[in-house]
Amino acid sequence: MAKIKITLKKSLIGKPETQRRTVASLGLRKLQHSVELEDTPQLRGQVAKISHLVSVEEN
Template sequence: MSQIRVTQTKSVIGSKEKHKRTVRALGLKRIRDSRVHEDTPQIRGMIRKVSHLVSVEEVK
């Protein structure tokens, strides 16, 4: 499977608690923090939920 890099671009301050927990579950702790994940439907669903807080790019 391919891999994707997820980067937090905005703060979770003022966000819903579910969104805060989703960002944390992706392994992100602060702005400009990045993690590489396998491109699975579960990860894509989490990213879709917090798409306004993160950016995504493919890793080659």
């Protein structure tokens, strides 16, 4: 399967707990931290919830 690269671009300060947990479940820790994950419908749903906080690159 294809992989996507997700990078945390915005701070979590003042964001709801659900968004914080979604970011943590993706494995993102700090600003500008990136992870490469398998592209699945479940992952796309998580990214959609926090799309205003991250950038996504398809590989």
